[in-house]
Amino acid sequence: MRDRLAKLNLIDLFLWVARAAILVVILVGTIKTIISNPYSLRNWEDFIIFGIAQGSMYALIAIGYTLVYGVLQMINFAHGEFFMSGIFASTSAVAIPLARSGYLASHPIPSLLLIALTSILISVGIALLTERIAYRPLRYAPRLMPLITAIGASFFWQYYFRGLFGSQVIPFPDIPQLQGTVSFLHTQVLKTHILVIFVTMVVLVALNFFISSTRPGKAIRAVAENKDVAALMGINVDRTISLTFATGAAMAGVAGMLYALVFQQVHFFMGFIPGIKAFTAAVLGGIGSIPGAAVGGLFLGLFESLGPSLFLQSLGIPAFNQLKDVIAFTMLVLVLIFRPQGIVGERLKEKKA
Amino acid sequence: MSLFTDLDLRKTAMKWLVASLITLSVSAIGMVELFGERFVITGLFTMAQILFLGPTAVFAYRAVQETPQAKQWLGMLKALLIGLGVGLAMVALVWLAQNMDVRSVFINVSPKLINILTFSGSSSLTLLLALTGAGLAGGALALMPANLRTALLAGGGLTVLIGLLSEILSERLRALFSSQLSSAIFASKALQLVPAIVLFVLITAFVYLRSIGRIKPVGIRLPAGRESLVRTALISGLLLVLPMLLGSYLTEVTNNIGLFFLMGLGLNIVVGLAGLLDLGYVAFFAIGAYTMAALTSTGSLGLAGLSFWVALPICVAVAATAGFILGMPVLRMRGDYLAIVTLGFGEIIRILALSDLMKPYIGGAQGILNIPKPMVGELALIRPEHMYYVILIGVAVAMFMSIRVRESQIGRRWMAMREDEDVAEAMGINLVSTKLLAFTIGAGFSGLAGAIFASKLGSIFPHSFNLLISINVLSLIIVGGLGSIPGTLAGAIILVGLPELLREFAEFRWLAYGVLLVVMMLNRPEGFIPSETIRRELHSGDEAEQAG
Numbered sequence: 027m028r029d030r031l032a033k034l035n036l037i038d039l040f041l042w043v044a045r046a047a048i049l050v051v052i053l054v055g056t057i058k059t060i061i062s063n064p065y066s067l068r069n070w071e072d073f074i075i076f077g078i079a080q081g082s083m084y085a086l087i088a089i090g091y092t093l094v095y096g097v098l099q100m101i102n103f104a105h106g107e108f109f110m111s112g113i114f115a116s117t118s119a120v121a122i123p124l125a126r127s128g129y130l131a132s133h134p135i136p137s138l139l140l141i142a143l144t145s146i147l148i149s150v151g152i153a154l155l156t157e158r159i160a161y162r163p164l165r166y167a168p169r170l171m172p173l174i175t176a177i178g179a180s181f182f183w184q185y186y187f188r189g190l191f192g193s194q195v196i197p198f199p200d201i202p203q204l205q206g207t208v209s210f211l212h213t214q215v216l217k218t219h220i221l222v223i224f225v226t227m228v229v230l231v232a233l234n235f236f237i238s239s240t241r242p243g244k245a246i247r248a249v250a251e252n253k254d255v256a257a258l259m260g261i262n263v264d265r266t267i268s269l270t271f272a273t274g275a276a277m278a279g280v281a282g283m284l285y286a287l288v289f290q291q292v293h294f295f296m297g298f299i300p301g302i303k304a305f306t307a308a309v310l311g312g313i314g315s316i317p318g319a320a321v322g323g324l325f326l327g328l329f330e331s332l333g334p335s336l337f338l339q340s341l342g343i344p345a346f347n348q349l350k351d352v353i354a355f356t357m358l359v360l361v362l363i364f365r366p367q368g369i370v371g372e373r374l375k376e377k378k379a
Numbered sequence: 380m381s382l383f384t385d386l387d388l389r390k391t392a393m394k395w396l397v398a399s400l401i402t403l404s405v406s407a408i409g410m411v412e413l414f415g416e417r418f419v420i421t422g423l424f425t426m427a428q429i430l431f432l433g434p435t436a437v438f439a440y441r442a443v444q445e446t447p448q449a450k451q452w453l454g455m456l457k458a459l460l461i462g463l464g465v466g467l468a469m470v471a472l473v474w475l476a477q478n479m480d481v482r483s484v485f486i487n488v489s490p491k492l493i494n495i496l497t498f499s500g501s502s503s504l505t506l507l508l509a510l511t512g513a514g515l516a517g518g519a520l521a522l523m524p525a526n527l528r529t530a531l532l533a534g535g536g537l538t539v540l541i542g543l544l545s546e547i548l549s550e551r552l553r554a555l556f557s558s559q560l561s562s563a564i565f566a567s568k569a570l571q572l573v574p575a576i577v578l579f580v581l582i583t584a585f586v587y588l589r590s591i592g593r594i595k596p597v598g599i600r601l602p603a604g605r606e607s608l609v610r611t612a613l614i615s616g617l618l619l620v621l622p623m624l625l626g627s628y629l630t631e632v633t634n635n636i637g638l639f640f641l642m643g644l645g646l647n648i649v650v651g652l653a654g655l656l657d658l659g660y661v662a663f664f665a666i667g668a669y670t671m672a673a674l675t676s677t678g679s680l681g682l683a684g685l686s687f688w689v690a691l692p693i694c695v696a697v698a699a700t701a702g703f704i705l706g707m708p709v710l711r712m713r714g715d716y717l718a719i720v721t722l723g724f725g726e727i728i729r730i731l732a733l734s735d736l737m738k739p740y741i742g743g744a745q746g747i748l749n750i751p752k753p754m755v756g757e758l759a760l761i762r763p764e765h766m767y768y769v770i771l772i773g774v775a776v777a778m779f780m781s782i783r784v785r786e787s788q789i790g791r792r793w794m795a796m797r798e799d800e801d802v803a804e805a806m807g808i809n810l811v812s813t814k815l816l817a818f819t820i821g822a823g824f825s826g827l828a829g830a831i832f833a834s835k836l837g838s839i840f841p842h843s844f845n846l847l848i849s850i851n852v853l854s855l856i857i858v859g860g861l862g863s864i865p866g867t868l869a870g871a872i873i874l875v876g877l878p879e880l881l882r883e884f885a886e887f888r889w890l891a892y893g894v895l896l897v898v899m900m901l902n903r904p905e906g907f908i909p910s911e912t913i914r915r916e917l918h919s920g921d922e923a924e925q926a927g
Contacts, residue, residue: 037707037811044708101715119484160897169714170656171900174857177658178896181850185890189408192486302726305719348734355723355730362720363708 041363048360055337065335071213073331079219079288081327082226086281087304088311088319089233090274096250096314097270098165103176104156106301107183108275110294112149113282117198117292118191120144125199134203138283146279152183153275154268162264180297188294195293198286222284229280230320236273237316246270250314299351303330306358312368322368330354387457391442395461398438399468402510405430406472406496409487410887415495417883419542420575421566427495429539435465435510436517443521455518462514466507469496473503526590534583541578542570544880547629554626618771622764631763632879634835637770638828640871642852644777644864645824650853651862651910652790653817654797655710656718658849659725662705663698663822665732665844667829669741670694671750672839678749680742687753687834691827698826699819706818710811725846732841746840750833766835773831777824781864784820793817794862847889851875854892857899860906869908 065073087109094102121141124130130137160175204221207214237243245266248256257263285300286292307326311318333353361368405411414426439458446454473493475481481488498505520528541548549565564574622630642664649657674683674690685693709720731737733744741747753760753769760766784790792813795803804810833839851874859870874895878888899906 037711040707101719103718123484160901163901167900167904170650170654171904173656173715173718174853175897175900177850177853178893178900180893181889182893182897185887185893186404186408189410189487189887189890190485302719302723349730349736352727352730352734355727358723359709359720359727362712362716366712366716 045364048356052337059336068213069335070332073335074328075213075215075219077328077331078324079222079284079327080331081307081324082222083281083284083288083300083323084304084307084326085320085323086226086229086277086284087300088308088323089277089316091305091308092311092313092316092319093246093270093274095308097246097253097267098161100161100169100172101176101305102161102271102274103173104160104180104183105274105278106297106299106304107180108149108153108156108297109278109282109285109300109304110292110297111152111183111187112145112147112275112279113286114187114191114196114292114294114296115148116141116144116283117196117286121199121286122196130199131202134201138201142280142283145283146276149275149279149282150272153271153278156183157268157271162267184294184297191294193294195291198290198292200290201287204287218287222288225280225284229277233273233277233316242266242269246273302358303354306354306361309358309361309366310368315368318368326354326357329357387445390445391457391460394438394442394457395464398434398461399465401434402431402465402469403472405434406469406492407485407488408887408890409492411495412487412489412492413883413886415491417543417881418566418569419539420572421569423572424542425495426539426543431469431496432509432513435462435513436520439514439517440521443518451522454521455515458514458518458521459511460514462511462517463507465514466510469510470503470507473497473506527587530583530587530590533586534579534581537582538570538575538579542575545569547880551624551626551629555624622767627763630767632876634763634766634770635879636871636876637767637774638832638835639852639855639875640868641770641774641777641828641831642825642848643856643859643867643871644774644781645821645828646852647856647862647864647867648781648784648793648824649817649821651856652785652793652797653814654714654793655814655817656714656853657721657818657821658718658846658853659705659721659723659728660821660825660852661844661846661848662721662725662728663702663825664829664832664848665728665841666701666822667694667698667826668833668839668844669732669747669829670697670826671830671833672747673741675834676747676750678747680740680747681749687751691830694830695823695827698829699823701826702819702822703815706815706822710814710818722846722849725849729841729844729846732844744841746838748838750837750839752837753834766831770831773827777827778864780820785862789813789816850889850892854896856906858895858906860909863906863908863910866906866908866910870906 087105090105090108091102094100094105121130121137124137124140156179160179161172164172164175204217207216208220209215210220235243237246245256245261246269248259248261249263249266249270253263256266281300282292285296303326304323307322308319309322310325311320311322330350330353334347334350411427411431414430417426418424419426419429439461442457442461443451443454446457472488473496476488476493494500496506497503498509520531523531545565546568549561552561552564564571570578621633625633642660645663646657646660649655649660671687671690671694673680674685674693675681675687677684683690705721705724709717709724712720732741735743737743751759753766758765760769792803792808795806795808796810796813800810832843836843855870855874856867857870858866858874859868860866874892878885
């Protein structure tokens with residue numbers, strides 16, 4: 027015990043105080059809320075379902091971060107833009123013309139499939155271009171350099187798409203068949219939320235099959251394990267890395283589609299905040315791990331949806347919902363400081379970390 | 380068959396594809412249309428033409444350059460093919476826009492754009508010919524002797540630059556010399572045709588004759604052994620009278636350059652010397668500005684009513700302390716995590732500043748108003764020409780500190796740490812305290828810039844402190860050269876000064892920064908004016924290859 031105390035320096039002390047302070051805020055807020063009980067059970071159910079839907083999107087986006095990190099040990103800062111580009115372009119170029127022609131209302135399923143497909147294809151295309159131009163030449167450069175090109179690429183795509191489709195918020199067309207609620211486990215749930223959760227589950231199962239049981243999936247895992255040995259085994263490493271980017275971007279394309287259905291609007295800047303939050307989710311679950319990304323996404327979604335009402339409101343903070351993003355960002359900071367290996371992930375080897 | 384192999388079709392097709400994509404993109408995202416309003420030579424020649432002919436010329440040039448010298452006609456054939464190919468792609472765009480409702484999706488494919496592309500409504504054939512011509516011209520440039528090419532490019536480039544800055548240059552000419560001279564050279568916003576040609580010929584001839592040794596550079600003979608002293612005296616003298624030469628508007632631009640230079644110096648210590656990528660740098664700028672506002676404001680949110688000069692050191696101290704406190708928890712993590720955590724911090728501070736929670740103290744979205752200007756005796760420093768000297772002093776102090784710190788033992792510790800943390804630690808460097816010092820000093824510089832900024836504007840709003848400021852500062856030190864002080868200045872002039880002068884292109888400022896960051900990292904990671912160590916380090920591999 028004395029030995030440990032001696033090792034405790036000023037910074038550790040500071041970190042402990044910070045940890046304790048945040049814990050106290052959360053605990054006090056939660057207890058006060060439970061005592062005053064401002065919401066009905068119905069409200070809490072709504073919060074939880076919205077949190078799961080939101081978390082599903084974070085999970086899908088987070089997979090892109092995790093896959094790329096797995097093979098390149100690099101944070102793909104532009105991933106949020108892959109998410110934005112697909113759905114922003116697909117809304118402007120496919121969804122709105124379809125809605126205008128009336129086809130969307132009369133044939134919602136093929137239309138939605140078409141919109142989703144365009145979204146995925148564009149996200150994948152943008153990802154492949156970015157990888158080829160901005161990342162591949164710098165694969166063996168100092169770490170700072172690909173990070174800076176990633177920031178550059180991120181800004182480039184934001185303003186490129188802003189130039190193509192405009193800077194205004196574009197409303198995603200209404201789909202009458204998806205409005206309203208259905209009864210599910212004794213509670214009323216929005217149809218879009220059910221769709222989001224269902225699609226995410228299907229996509230995650232498919233992804234799991236792809237990564238674990240197909241040849242390209244095995245190649246991705248081999249490259250993530252060791253690039254040189256994978257190359258010796260006859261795996262085309264460049265192509266596999268491109269494939270990894272494409273897989274992650276396809277997930278982002280699906281997430282974009284779901285985002286548009288839930289929030290009903292798209293915007294050139296919409297990739298930034300979900301991108302950072304999904305990164306938080308990826309780190310929460312242990313970056314590099316696919317199940318981790320899914321768990322982290324769900325956790326973050328729930329935390330964010332419950333958090334403001336659970337422990338900010340009763341602390342007497344005015345307009346506490348404004349601080350929703352602060353919760354996510356604080357979580358990001360805390361996770362990176364205290365548990366960079368993630369909550370469920372195992373400790374990374376020093377070489378990778 | 381041999382023609383096909385010689386033509387290297389795959390590479391040529393790739394160049395055609397990229398050139399077409401770039402040309403189509405600049406047209407579809409609205410750059411061409413916007414630049415079409417900016418004449419370089421009045422009534423004749425706009426920036427739009429440079430923009431949509433330029434890429435073709437560049438790729439044709441590269442195609443010719445890659446062809447072996449013995450087969451130059453083949454190179455020209457490639458150039459012709461590229462020009463023709465891009466021309467066809469663009470004609471297809473024009474055709475689509477004229478016959479289908481492209482605009483309902485791509486909002487910038489407007490009739491005005493088509494008008495510009497077809498040279499004020501003449502047929503698509505003109506467009507095709509123009510692009511083919513651009514391809515051939517680019518190819519021809521590659522065949523010229525190098526010194527002639529340099530001369531032509533210098534002449535063209537400088538003429539275009541002068542044309543772009545006509546408005547300001549003509550105003551200055553009128554103020555400093557005569558209005559007749561000014562209106563003889565400049566039309567309202569561009570060069571006149573004849574002076575433009577004269578300028579182009581003169582510059583080209585000058586550069587060419589110098590390169591073949593017909594004009595000897597005129598050296599001013601400085602007293603031996605005192606060169607640096609004389610140079611310093613000359614530069615300081617020039618800096619002192621600069622506002623009188625520049626006039627109010629340009630001084631204001633210079634002030635902004637100065638503030639960003641100040642921030643750049645700080646970030647240079649953090650990123651350039653210590654190798655810590657800080658994306659939340661704007662937070663310290665905001666803290667400096669808000670501290671200044673709270674301490675000096677005469678409005679309802681003012682706390683102390685201090686004077687600018689008393690508040691200034693407090694602001695720097697507060698920002699530096701904030702840097703220290705924020706630095707403590709984050710500096711143990713690795714590089715890319717650090718970037719994201721600092722980004723998160725920056726966002727947290729911005730959201731808090733906007734929220735109702737902090738509104739009673741810092742005004743929420745309405746910000747803090749009524750920040751008084753600095754006073755010197757009885758004189759309030761209201762005009763930009765006055766603020767210039769405040770900023771100049773700030774910059775001088777920061778530059779002095781930067782240089783002294785960089786040359787000290789601490790500077791070498793930072794650089795050792797940047798190169799390899801593990802080795803640095805093994806050498807007995809305490810990583811955390813060394814990083815904290817860099818973070819704290821960098822934050823202090825940023826706080827100083829923020830404090831001056833608040834007092835210069837007179838009121839501050841949370842919207843002035845977004846991520847884009849951090850990105851702007853990061854871009855300028857990368858373009859200039861990481862770790863290099865002259866580079867930071869050059870970066871500030873190019874990335875802050877130029878956009879201020881070319882306001883109507885502001886929409887594409889961030890797009891350009893994005894491209895610039897990528898292009899710099901790929902082609903010139905050391906920046907335009909690199910610091911000596913970084914240059915050596917990045918090119919040591921090349922030299923080794925050449926030697927081996």
